[in-house]
Amino acid sequence: MKAFRKLLQRTPFYGVYKALGHYPDYWYWKLRGEPIRSPHLLKQRTVRDYAQRYGLRVLVETGTYYGEMVAAMKNRFAEIHSVEFDSQLARRAAKKFSRWPHIHILEGDSQKVVPELLKSLHQPALFWLDAGYYGWAGLQGDKQRLTSELESILGHSTQKHVILMDDARGLNGQNGAPTVPQLKQRIEAEFPGRNVEVKYDILRITPR
Template identity: 35%
Template sequence: MPTPHAIKQELVARYGKKHNISTFVESGTYLGDMIWAQQDNFEKIYTIELSKFLQEAAKHRFRKSSHIEFIHGDSGKLMPTLIKDLPEKSLFWLDGHYSGGITARGDKDCPITEEVKAILSSDIEHVLLIDDARYFIGERDYPTINGLSAYILSVYPKSIITIESDCIIVELQK
């Protein structure tokens, strides 16, 4: 059974405070509920959404919030460009996978490998919260948790990787 969204929202806020982070990056805007919960916790928010319909709905919902930037497209393809524009440690909420219903389906059901590869290309020790850990079993474009962890540790060998509330939490450390 999935963890209630309110618990995940608290997790994001807690890790932002723990690391004194002012920039939040989200893949998978969906209805904008995570942004709603975090809008007062971060000075700058970037959110990437593949569905033009969902992105436009979220843009309308947050039309008065100038510190939120909406990016339309595939997060696996857009993250390499975005990561170059982030000058400081950021918190990433990676939830940009296809999950049926009104969500959009890209070239892959789960672009996490491309997202993480882009984030690891930075020399900044970012914090990653990867949603839906229960799906990371090596099917439908999801790597296994062990495989993903091994890859992260090959680039950032002192990173702390834990699982809490159905989220893979990665605190990057060289």
């Protein structure tokens, strides 16, 4: 099974294969009593719900991976920017989404790409931060990566951005990571006018 999966990963059908598993995954998660790691379908619903609730037409994602979120959201947003560090994955996604001109796959480190992207962003956006922040260590083992991304978004001139960050269980006070109450206190003190909460392993920062 592992070998088959590895083989499939190299083909353009891997995205379809993963998408087929979304519903079984969701029901399996429900059956197990909703453990902390939430299924992709729930993440998709959360992104969609917040976009609708706040009237957002631009999606910025960190961590493209196999483009599952981009594929699920491609008809929901007028503009999608997705940042991927791994050049093979970035090239693959760029090819996959090349016929949708409103989808932009940006290769690079989200820590550098997000602040650059913000310079040309003149309307509120939904940020789906999903570049493997669990444990707060990225590919470069940089524990400050998430802080710098959050700060650049929160400090942007457009104050109506909505931020959703996956893997909030990493905010556990260990290995240099703050706890949720610590992060909440810091954000609310430094960037007033924001609500911070965690539900289903997703940190949600919204304008008041």
